[in-house]
Amino acid sequence: MTEAPRLDDATFQYSWYPDELVPLLSHSEVKDEGVRVHDALAAHQLLAYIRFTIALESGPVQRVMERLCDPSYLPERSYWLKTEANAIADEERQHAHVHEHALCRFEQETGMQAPSGVPAFVRRLGAITGNLSASEVAFVEFLFVCISETLITSDLRALSRAPQVHPEVRSLARNHADDESRHSAYFHRLFADTWPRLDTQHQHHATSLIPRLLRAYLSPDRDWMFDGISRVWGATDRAESIVNAVCDGACVRERMLRAARPTLRMLATTSVPLEIW
Secondary structure, three states: OOOOOOOOOOOOOOEOOOHHHOHHHHOHHHHOOOHHHHHHHHHHHHHHHHHHHHHHHHOHHHHHHHHHHOOOOOOOOOHHHHHHHHHHHHHHHHHHHHHHHHHHHHHHHHOOOOOOOOOHHHHHHHHHHOOOOHHHHHHHHHHHHHHHHHHHHHHHHHHHOOOOEOHHHHHHHHHHHHHHHHHHHHHHHHHHHHHHHOOHHHHHHHHHHHHHHHHHHHOOOHHHHHHHHHHHOOOHHHHHHHHHHHHOOHHHHHHHHHHOHHHHHHHHHOOOOHHHO
């Protein structure tokens, strides 16, 4: 990567993240704080996105891919689906590795640290799988990764095509999106191949799980948003009310619904009832 200006450089001409992908920037009190807070919250969102990606790719995605690569797991699947799983598993490991390096780089360039702790989706997924057997956990994670891998490309494309965003950030997102578009097609086909093979009990279970898994993936991370305000602005007395107002607002819900469209299309083509959302 080329050298980039730090956040405190007055000549910095790019944003670290698109405004429309930083929910906190929609709040009137945040807008009133001016450019410095705006740019710092965009930088915080970039670091949060990278940490989220690392946790996703090295966590549930990697576990599901390892199972799919195992010849004894879903042995009835076609040779193509099993063979492609090995290539995708390698690419997902590489994504995690690349993003780990990118996190260190952008922390240095922005002069900020990524939010601490695990992303909210990890806690939400853990709450769903906490008391389940190993086979039940595998089923839940399979559904979750089918969802995440069909949703991730749209935000990556938006990030990679935002002209106001730093070129190195766009390049990171573009390279990731190129792979993820193929992964999305793979998981569309894998889900379509799997759904008719499920018995009625598993289909009913899946239709009850999918809305929860969509929300687990798409809902804003309130803890990380609070972390951003606290670090950037220091307004801890107002942080909770601002975060709640943003997360409970119509804009966030509309964005979640838009983001869910790829998965909803996958469900529709597989004859899964859409009212589950």
